[in-house]
Amino acid sequence: MENKRNYHTRQQEAVAEYFRLNPDVCATADDIYLYFMREKGKIGKATIYRCLDRMVENGEVKRFLSDGGDGAMYQLIDPANGCDRHFHLKCTSCGRVIHLDCGFMAAFEKHIVGHHGFRVDNTRTIIYGLCETCAAAQ
Amino acid sequence: MENKRNYHTRQQEAVAEYFRLNPDVCATADDIYLYFMREKGKIGKATIYRCLDRMVENGEVKRFLSDGGDGAMYQLIDPANGCDRHFHLKCTSCGRVIHLDCGFMAAFEKHIVGHHGFRVDNTRTIIYGLCETCAAAQ
């Protein structure tokens, strides 16, 4: 079924590169646009959006919406790093993302599915709060 | 300080009423707009947004961004119901929200702050996944 060939382009490669270089960062389409303009030359914004759509569809990148309302954020789903399995904590103050790979989480998910019949999707879920540093700074 | 009087209007009352009638629903500004038009007559959209802003500011309502990108969602923070304390699970298929008031969650938060130094903010956090019904239907 669905057999659409996949052409390899300069633009796509650059977007992939951006994520490779910034595996922990939540980037906006604009961040990537600016990266391209700075390092690689000109690009159309629509192209960025289309690349990102493709990557989200392929499960390479996760798309979510920031609290701020400044638009969507994209982040690499690094399977080598277990990003498809673990939770992400995001600090609402400094924006840092913590990858939560921890046995307790498995218990957490098991509890939720067992007691509440709810199957957590951790590729979509982001837990907001304050990281240690920012909490201390307050 | 800050002593801005608060006038009571037909429009504000209707928005509050909407939330009172739908304490569990995540509504868009447009949902509320349509509710008003249907039940109460005409209203400007800007007014809806301004009412909602006010309520968010007062901590009566929570604002968050849906996955779909269809815009912001608003939901009553019902203190009588502990919505300021417990987690919310949202089904990505049917949109239903489950209020998770459960001892395990306290343990969860304690674990995260203890082992990962992260202070969870459950007024902002929404856990996505599939509810029992939708999971069964697949």
Next chain:
DNA sequence: TTGATTGCAAACAATTTGCAATACT
């Protein structure tokens, strides 16, 4: 009367879309 709130229309910002030009294989 005083100041907050409304409604409209215009302004905005992020994203999407149509389509002809271009690049990949």
Next chain:
DNA sequence: AGTATTGCAAATTGTTTGCAATCAA
């Protein structure tokens, strides 16, 4: 050659803002 991808500009969509009219106190 044949088709996916790009770039531009125009169109959409959700939200915000300026301002005069209106309404609550």
